[in-house]
Amino acid sequence: MIWVSWRQHRSQAIACLGVLAALTVYAILLGTSMRTAFSHDHLAACVARSQGSSCPDAVQAFTDEFGSAVNIAFWASLLIAPGLLGVLIGAPLIASELEYGTWRLAWSQTVPRIRWLAVKLALVTGGLVVLGAAMTAVITWYRAPMDQLTGHFQHNIYDFEGLVLTAYILCAFGFAVLAGLLVRRSIPAMIVAFIPWLVIRLVVEFLLRPHFLAPVTLRQSCAGCRGAFVGNGISAIPPATGHIGDWVFSGAQQGNQLVTYYQPADRFWTFQFIEAGLFVALTAAALGATIWLLHRRPA
Amino acid sequence: MTQDDAGGGAPALRAERLGRRYGHLWGLRDCTLELPAGAIAALVGPNGAGKTTLLEMIIGLIEPTEGEVSVFGVTSRAQVAARLARVGYVAQDHPLYRDFSVADMFRLGRALNPSWDQGLAQARMDALGIPLKRKVKTLSGGQRAQVSLTVALAKRAPLLVLDEPVSSLDPVARLEFMREVMASVVGTGLTVIIASHVVSELERLCDWLIVLTGGRVQIAGPADDLLAAHRLLTVPRATPDAELPGLPVHRTDSDRHSTVLVRADRARLAAMRRPEWLADPVGFEQLVMAYLQRRPETAAADDDSLAVARPGPAATEVTR
Numbered sequence: 001m002i003w004v005s006w007r008q009h010r011s012q013a014i015a016c017l018g019v020l021a022a023l024t025v026y027a028i029l030l031g032t033s034m035r036t037a038f039s040h041d042h043l044a045a046c047v048a049r050s051q052g053s054s055c056p057d058a059v060q061a062f063t064d065e066f067g068s069a070v071n072i073a074f075w076a077s078l079l080i081a082p083g084l085l086g087v088l089i090g091a092p093l094i095a096s097e098l099e100y101g102t103w104r105l106a107w108s109q110t111v112p113r114i115r116w117l118a119v120k121l122a123l124v125t126g127g128l129v130v131l132g133a134a135m136t137a138v139i140t141w142y143r144a145p146m147d148q149l150t151g152h153f154q155h156n157i158y159d160f161e162g163l164v165l166t167a168y169i170l171c172a173f174g175f176a177v178l179a180g181l182l183v184r185r186s187i188p189a190m191i192v193a194f195i196p197w198l199v200i201r202l203v204v205e206f207l208l209r210p211h212f213l214a215p216v217t218l219r220q221s222c223a224g225c226r227g228a229f230v231g232n233g234i235s236a237i238p239p240a241t242g243h244i245g246d247w248v249f250s251g252a253q254q255g256n257q258l259v260t261y262y263q264p265a266d267r268f269w270t271f272q273f274i275e276a277g278l279f280v281a282l283t284a285a286a287l288g289a290t291i292w293l294l295h296r297r298p299a
Numbered sequence: 300m301t302q303d304d305a306g307g308g309a310p311a312l313r314a315e316r317l318g319r320r321y322g323h324l325w326g327l328r329d330c331t332l333e334l335p336a337g338a339i340a341a342l343v344g345p346n347g348a349g350k351t352t353l354l355e356m357i358i359g360l361i362e363p364t365e366g367e368v369s370v371f372g373v374t375s376r377a378q379v380a381a382r383l384a385r386v387g388y389v390a391q392d393h394p395l396y397r398d399f400s401v402a403d404m405f406r407l408g409r410a411l412n413p414s415w416d417q418g419l420a421q422a423r424m425d426a427l428g429i430p431l432k433r434k435v436k437t438l439s440g441g442q443r444a445q446v447s448l449t450v451a452l453a454k455r456a457p458l459l460v461l462d463e464p465v466s467s468l469d470p471v472a473r474l475e476f477m478r479e480v481m482a483s484v485v486g487t488g489l490t491v492i493i494a495s496h497v498v499s500e501l502e503r504l505c506d507w508l509i510v511l512t513g514g515r516v517q518i519a520g521p522a523d524d525l526l527a528a529h530r531l532l533t534v535p536r537a538t539p540d541a542e543l544p545g546l547p548v549h550r551t552d553s554d555r556h557s558t559v560l561v562r563a564d565r566a567r568l569a570a571m572r573r574p575e576w577l578a579d580p581v582g583f584e585q586l587v588m589a590y591l592q593r594r595p596e597t598a599a600a601d602d603d604s605l606a607v608a609r610p611g612p613a614a615t616e617v618t619r
Binding site for chain 1: 355358359360379380383386388390391392394395396397398399406407408410411412413414447450454
């Protein structure tokens with residue numbers, strides 16, 4: 001059964017390795033020049049000394065040079081990439097057997113179809129976890145200099161580091177496997193799976209994630225707040241809390257105090273676990289439903 | 300008859316009031332059958348008669364809506380693997396993985412079947428001149444059918460089920476395929492069910508006949524018994540059905556005479572015979588065609604002397 005799974009998913013595995021290789025080449029090229037510029041400008045020392053506030057020009061120059069490459073390339077195009085990857089691999093897993101009639105062959109052998117499915121799902125899921133982890137590692141490595149200035153809570157960083165990238169891929173995969181069983185055709189199943197994945201993904205990103213934990217309230221006397229301006233969001237370096245990586249929601253002047261709500265930078269991993277847990281739970285639900293349906297209601 | 304042939308073991312196939320509903324349409328209903336081990340059965344019916352539904356329930360690809368089916372005594376849904384191990388299946392259109400080589404298909408067979416006979420698979424390909432390295436998608440339809448048959452045979456299951464194995468093949472490939480089936484089956488003790496709407500190919504091979512129309516079994520039994528139990532009568536056209544010595548299966552009226560295929564045992568036929576009647580024996584194809592032309596709603600059988608599926612009490616209320 002392991003050989004069968006490998007034989008059927010071999011070309012997908014090779015394609016995934018190709019994607020990973022392309023990403024790695026891109027990351028090495030951009031990452032190397034970013035590292036060179038970062039050390040040339042002595043930014044590490046500046047960050048350590050003052051969280052970047054003592055060298056605004058150097059910070060500005062660095063983010064001007066690399067910010068757009070990082071942001072456009074990843075935030076815009078790669079937002080949907082994990083979903084595409086997941087549905088491309090997940091949808092045909094059952095749907096292609098139904099489309100081409102090979103389910104009659106596959107499920108009439110001595111190995112019962114539930115075991116056939118379980119082994120397949122286990123192996124492909126394992127492959128996707130490895131792929132997701134590798135992509136995360138590559139992206140995390142190459143972005144490291146930029147992360148020292150921005151922390152890890154920005155959308156285009158948070159979504160590709162830690163655990164969530166892998167969880168997004170798995171979730172799209174799980175949805176697509178289930179959709180493949182229900183829709184019985186690969187391409188429609190991809191669409192049927194991708195849309196809810198994207199909706200959930202955006203809802204979690206913009207509506208739920210800021211509230212995973214109650215934000216911390218910071219009260220500063222207004223003498224130290226340099227006028228009424230507060231770096232809103234997470235793009236100011238350093239943010240209003242004075243500490244790189246804090247995710248600042250809002251600040252307001254109350255009397256002679258500046259009140260800031262924010263998620264501290266050290267909550268990154270907690271947030272990652274919460275969000276990845278959510279998507280892994282959705283994956284498990286979709287795959288569990290698939291197994292149950294295939295067991296109960298034969299195709 | 301079953302116990303004799305199976306040597307006291309369970310019949311190869313037993314279906315009891317088997318039915319399968321799709322939405323509110325019944326694909327198959329009230330199917331009661333028993334096939335002894337070693338029988339080679341032709342399952343004949345027009346397209347949409349429920350042949351595939353019956354076969355898929357035998358294999359366990361779909362579950363019955365009502366009734367039950369057992370293969371060599373294995374019934375339970377819990378014994379899925381045991382049942383799957385007992386059936387080799389060639390599905391309609393011979394599904395194979397297109398980008399696999401023939402060797403890959405065999406490796407898949409070996410991986411998914413503990414009883415896989417690799418020697419048999421390779422020997423068959425050698426004999427047919429199909430190279431193992433060839434990709435499935437480069438094979439002709441006839442070769443694909445042969446690979447499918449080989450995958451099913453090499454599973455070494457005691458029941459072989461072929462669903463419309465030749466309907467997509469050209470005449471030469473049909474002939475070759477049926478020749479292969481016959482060569483690999485006769486004398487092996489294998490029980491075979493071949494579903495087809497083409498009757499002519501089955502006559503030489505099959506010793507059992509099951510006719511299915513409109514989701515119902517019309518007749519089922521050993522071919523010789525069935526043939527012996529039917530006569531083609533030529534009677535004056537005015538003769539009403541009630542005066543015939545048995546069930547009129549199919550009647551063709553011409554100007555003066557009617558040709559009626561009747562089901563009647565020999566004694567009754569002799570007793571009721573009138574001098575002006577002509578009684579001829581029936582051929583396999585003739586018999587099948589007569590039953591295929593019956594309206595599916597007509598009651599299947601009413602003669603106890605035949606091994607025929609009879610509608611139970613519930614059947615009458617279902618037909619309307």
